Amino acid sequence: MKKLASILGALLLILVLGVLGFILWQTPSYKGELQLSGLGNEVEVYFDKFGVPHIYAQSEADAYQALGYIHAKERLFQLEMMRRVGSGTLAEFLGPDLLEIDQFFHTLGIPKHAKESNAAFLAQGDTPWKRAADAYVTGVNQFIENGQLPVEYLLLGEKPRPYTLEDMHSIIGYMSFTFAMGLKTDPLVTKMARELGPDYLASLSVQTLPEHHFIPNHYPDSLKTENLLVTSELTALLEKLPVPLLEGSNAWVISGSRTKSGQVLFNNDTHIGFASPSVWFEAHVEYPGFSFYGNHLAGVPFGLVGHSRHHSVGLTMFENDDQDFFEEKLNPSNPNEILIGEQAFPITSRKETIHVKGKDPVEFEVRETVHGPIMNPVVKEIAALTQNPVSSWWVYILEPTKALEALYQINHAETMQQVADAAALIHAPGLNIMYGDKAGNIAWWAAAKLPIRAEKVHSKIFADGSDLESQPKSWYPFTENPQSINPPSGFVASANNQPDTTRSGIFFPGYYYPGERWNRIAKTITSREDWDLESIQSLQLETINEVSVANAKFMISQIDRRQFEDNAQILDDLAIWEGNHALKLSAPTLYYKWLYHTLRLAMEDELGKEGFEAYLQTFMMIRSTRHFLTHEENRWWDNRATDVLESRAEIISEALKISLEELSKQFGDSSRDWDWEKAVTIEHPHPLGAQKPLDKIFNVKTDAVEANEEAVNKLAFKLNGEGIYKVISGPAMRIIMDFADVEGSVSVLPTGNSGNRFSKHYADQKELYAKGKYRPQLMNEETIKEKSENKMVLKPGN
Template sequence: MKTIKRLLKGILVLIILLVISLYFYLQHIKPKYKGDLTLSPLENKAEVWFDSYGIPHIYAENKGDLYLAMGYLHAQERLFQMELVRRIAPGKLSEILGKDLLPTDKFFRTLGIHLSSQEAAQKLRTQTTNPTLKEAEAYLRGINEFLEKGPTPLEYELLGIEKTPFTLEDIYNAVGYMSFSFAAAHKTDPLVSFINAELGASYLKDLGLKADTTRQMIPSYFGDPIGLNEKSSAMLLEMLNQLPVSPFIGSNGWVLGPSKTKSGKVLFANDPHIGFSQPSVWYEAYLETPDFQLYGYHLAGYPFAILGHNRQVAVGLTMLENDDVDFFRETENEADSNQYLYKGEWKSFDYRDEIIKVKDEEDIVFQVKTSLHGPVVNGVLGEIVGPDPVAMWWTYNKLPNQVLDATRKLNNAQSPEDVTDALKLIHAPGLNVMYGDAKGNVAWWATARLIKRPEHVNSFTILNGSTGEDDPLGYFDFSSNPHSVNPPAGYVFSANNQPDSVNGYYYPGYYLPEDRARRIKQMIDSKNDWDSEDVKKMLMDETSPAVTQNIGVLLTAMENASLAGNDQKALELLRAWDGKFGGQTAAPIIYTRWLYTILEKAMKDELGQDKFDLFMSTTDLRKRTFPLLIANDSSSWWYNADKKTVEPRQDVIYGALISAVASLEDDLGKNIDKWKWENIHTLTHNHALGVVPLLGKVLNVGDFHVSSGEEVINNWGYPVTSENKYRVSFGPSTRRVVDFSDIENSESILPTGQSGVFHSRHYDDQAQMYVEGKFRKMTINKKELTTSGKLLMLLPDK
């Protein structure tokens, strides 16, 4: 008995010691928010005031010290996020996360982003007087100072990550990944090509690939001068789902000019839509020197803000969704597989070897083959139909990378002309850049090098690489890009929808439906006395005019239907629904399940289950297709391949409602009054290591039961499936309201918190506020900080 007691006492002592050790370890790795901190590369003292949400306000004597401090502080909160981001584009995730990420690494190595990064970094290093180089290197010195002297993050310890210095190549790789995630063609073209080849061109008509002039477009105003198949898409989507950081999805942005606001000053709103994760994508910081001020939003490992404002100007962005990728089928020489046909001549493929390090495994060596169009994606992007290689042509890899210079110029812009000069340098990714300033100017620019293509080319399908006749013809001049500067309407807006034509030409792209854009315009046009409170409410709007329009079409198709019980009650709920995705209503549940079932009955017989699931996952296609399909009596999709007959549109819609309600009864019970949208619509911010159940309980943030839905202004996306849960995967990565009538009280919010260190109080201190639609101040007045903030003095090592 005494032996057992001694054993138990020993175990208890061991547990106590472990708890104490864990406590002191967690205290050790917490970010430093006050006191003194010596940084050896610093030239002069600098002050950092942290507000109540842990956002640093850095005051330095020069830009070198400013960006050095920024790099250090960014790293102390987000080093692991930086590590992941710098590894995606060069294909180095397997080295720390294991062999499951090997297909992803092979794909990104094949794209060659890392080669473009090396070229851009080498070129920048030769420009010794370029301020972009000086400020980027200062930022890197700050990161590496923390890497050397700061505490090691928990994730590094758990994964056994070796610390290696950050470089200019890492910065370019970060923006390279952003450019890739903005490009939709990788995810869409293979499926569209399959439908075109296997089912015929008539099946493309309801996919909404062509510009529809009856829909709400982004209006331009020039008045002011200033062989793939569907498995390729499936494989890519699977790889993207494995990525441990957030992809860019979509966005809203609008800028109200003096004629639309109560104050007569510009009101600016922006909420870029990005995949949810923990930590969230943006790191906020206010930067100030005697001749520079900026409140900015920074990507992991990137020195310059992507979104930002000061007392003079505000800049934000949404995704343009332009098509900057083409796939070319090359004709291989039967006598020599190292050659391909181009304009009547046999040309030799280029080859390079890539070595990928894999955790706890032998290194993997594979060969990348490249034609003049680009890298051959056979083997890294799923199965290829036919024996010939398919090469990927991508604007990002075709032109010199000047994005770093462009973003620095944007951070220093003081006028529309300054912004235009910066935007001319951006070739990819495609962006809608929103602008407003204290002088009353409002503007929007579609920003990218937009491709000139031959008139016969359908850029959504695989092109012929052998003749040269399908090749891009070059690029339009930036002056021909859609844009609007100080339009007569008094405002500009963007919601990833199709821009209006320029000289009669509609630039092809993967634009989202008009749903959000129409709602934004509808609301802005309703009044001319907007204030910041109105704009904040608008950012949280949950109503979709497109949903009520779709329901109107469906109800017309159901006019002669004989219904009873829950079928009839479901129809009555939809008839009374105003399109608002409220948490306490059943209507969004019924509508979403009916939508899914209609598409399933119309398309699965032709596509099969796997391809149908892929179609539903290809969000832009699904959203464009549904309203066109349900309104088209003669759609090819009404042909039932199983029954070998055409089913009337009304019959499919009727049968889908019956099936949808029956499946919901099985999932949620027969009492329709208890069906509540927020019970099955949930949001969790997942940490990269949260897939491990024990770690997920500690590192993930959520689960929140939420209202709202997709393609409303407060746009929360989720996979639309037959399951009884709709788990939100993306949404507003921040909500910003910049009010030039009261610039010091402009407001924003982050989805979780500023810090990526889970033991920090700022790890998730904004999460509940975010789901409730609350905001917090973006403080730019130093006097406020000195009375309520915490001071961290940065001292040079003398």
């Protein structure tokens, strides 16, 4: 026995030493010297306390080559996932489970569009943005060839292929798709319209309602830009994506008239699905004539958000409707043609081949009309709705993207006019570009190419493809787009809500949120005139939802309190709830459970279980809830499965009864034990984390956060009947900058700046983020070099 114990002890020691050796082998180094062929001069890279690289180069080409190398070093596997989503090659890398999502992306046309955009990019010739992109690609490939590959490749038995400019355009395509709310919403709205009729739609907010909050426009005369004329099944499919979707955002810029310093105060927090690593990679790049601190997507050399020493740019989702669906009329004499009016147009087809790991390649056909690709084969909700072909008309794939040029111009802009001109290059997806500068200017531009539709067209219901009047007409000029330049109010803000009418009086349709976040932002900003970096943090971290308070009070007004005497305490707590989501409160725990069952009892009989779950995943649920509860003519309250006519009060009371019973079983009989923190979980999932026990290695968990439906600090979850709410998205960074002290700006990421599991920067910001704290965005060269513990020198090599 002693001999056996000795042998086992030796084997255990060998195992432990092997594990430690593997970890040391995988642990990235942030210091030392490396040779990179192609560099003109030596580049110094200083990594600060949180692993943010500060790159000092002597030329633009050297700077972007170094950025490409460092970015790949920290985020190569994330880059891999994003380029494979956009190129429709996930199954080749991860296996047959991803075949359907590849087919979906090929049908939608993103891989094809990436090729077309790349060809147009090359056709521009030797532009500054191409030279910078080429240098970045060179740096990425030098790491792929010579660097220590992330452990994910070892686990999957794969190696990365070289990175290309076409891959870069595939990543832009992935980013653009994440904004395509139409695919989730329009089939469901069409189903409601056809099967239930207008009376049911009247109780929902399919379009923006008058009581919602609008972003005010303020059109300047001084800025001129060129007029550019010219359900549940799907949700389940998209959940297979190994990268997060961009979902919303807040941004506001306050002029010096409302700040303590008299300088512009800039704020941005983009809302993106939680993931490990989180989406943004921070990097600070310096070379003669250029200084920029940016938030980058993996594989993209230019910051989508960031600031120089004289200007700052942020973004939110515009949420404009840029995707229409046309139900086609086949030509009776030729099934390979559609009719528009009396004229016949061909249905074309192309063959796509998808390579599948461990399997034979799969070839499939994509059929297209003049409106776009036919989506029935890859969107089951559409296939279930009609046997007629349904084509997707999507602005993004109608012309090559100029996103890389626009981002380069924005990063390098020296004037507000240059940023406006760059914003005009963005045709899709729709973005709210937020701007502030050292000269005191503040601005917001809704950047997108907006189609002119006929008045008869309902942008969220399938159009009759054969109707001549339903065809897209032309485009509004960019000068018509919603915007606000140095408004008298002293601030600009966007929170994914509806912009006010354009210069010509048009309410452009979209998938806008109701404006509750915008209203809190606007009311708070205008309440004082001495804002600074510290005081504005309370707004960015606020978890109050005033409309939820109104909903709760209304629901209480619909019940007979005498029937719930045993639960008087929790109902009293809910009655005085102020809408915050503090972790020790019980009111949110009851509110969300009660709201779920109220909506379920009202809607599931009409929509079915899957249809109801699909409804909960659309923007309509948040935008419609207040109207749904209070609309006196709401026909959803009646249960169509019974012979009696149910009332609103009966449904709400029954939902409360069910909720109280479930919460008692879940958390105990005393409502004092129904703390909100017990109902909230938060985890940042890694693409390999779905496979146990890899979740224990790669996923990042934190303490509970103040999860909420639509507060400024939006930490979103899916409403559900289980009563456990997994926070699935939130601010992907929180940035605050006072132009009185550009070098004193602050930010925080949800996890960390590195995507390498064995890096100390993989999750070193998670507690700061969960607790609402910030850390500096360093730009002062002396401070960076003095405090940096890690310096890497990249030298020219053969």
